[in-house]
């Protein structure tokens with residue numbers, strides 16, 4: 001099978017032929033149609049994430065988000081059928097997405113609704129689940145009937161653009177922080193208000209505090225605590241040491257700081273699919289690359305200015 005692999009940290013992914021894997025008991029072999037790029041992919045490939053994100057060489061196949069079709073079933077699998085459309089955020093820390101075929105434990109796989117194409121299906125899992133868990137679990141935002149004021153920092157990014165839409169779907173009042181060129185995009189995703197961080201006085205129009213601030217760009221919590229309500233939550237999916245240091249003080253103060261660490265839950269991917277089918281959530285696809293162009297796709301992501309998601313077609 002065609003596979004994009006790394007044989008060492010820092011090298012560009014290269015195309016090789018690897019033996020096709022076979023599904024074992026309670027596993028499904030998926031023919032990959034699309035994957036999406038997440039910063040974890042190139043961070044892991046660069047070696048930046050060591051030792052937590054160690055990659056096993058040679059022939060490390062990077063990437064975690066997959067949409068595709070069921071190619072074959074291991075013994076004991078009754079939940080899926082051949083040719084069924086599926087998607088998944090591969091669990092574990094050894095990637096596996098960027099190859100023609102990937103073996104997935106049956107309990108991790110989720111049917112891809114007809115309303116979503118493979119690009120949407122690949123764009124959604126990792127970033128979408130992070131957004132959902134950041135808002136629902138870390139910020140304690142109810143999934144419906146929310147009256148909270150929510151601020152999304154990095155509202156145009158992969159995680160942030162999903163977070164804007166998810167927060168909006170709950171009924172919350174949503175403000176997004178983005179740069180000038182993405183203001184219209186963030187409004188189109190449902191933000192009631194937009195803070196342009198490139199403008200000379202970004203916060204001049206914001207007069208009320210937020211119940212929840214979800215940061216996706218690595219801001220220091222200290223810069224945002226004064227923008228929270230008295231019992232508000234600052235959650236960050238880029239948990240720098242400052243986030244953990246502030247979080248350690250949670251028992252001592254009413255405002256809380258919480259790290260967001262993605263937990264791979266097929267149930268949550270189903271929640272996102274349902275929102276998408278109801279027309280409340282869509283992936284904005286900034287760019288699409290062919291499988292052999294994975295290095296370019298990574299460079300695009302690593303530049304830090306993707307608006308929405310980057311998809312790789314297989």
Ligand SMILES: NC(=O)c1ccc[n+]([C@@H]2O[C@H](COP(=O)([O-])OP(=O)(O)OC[C@H]3O[C@@H](n4cnc5c(N)ncnc54)[C@H](OP(=O)(O)O)[C@@H]3O)[C@@H](O)[C@H]2O)c1
Nearest residue numbers: 039130154156157158159179217237260261262304305306
């Ligand atoms: N903890 C976890 O489990 C977890 C899960 C998923 C992702 N992450 C991490 O979360 C981060 C975000 O992921 P992602 O997929 O959303 O990345 P991304 O798509 O690459 O984010 C890029 C976006 O961030 C915006 N941005 C950059 N600086 C900004 C600022 N100061 N204020 C507002 N917007 C800004 C950029 O817009 P402009 O170019 O217009 O500024 C761009 O749209 C990554 O570091 C990733 O590794 C962590």
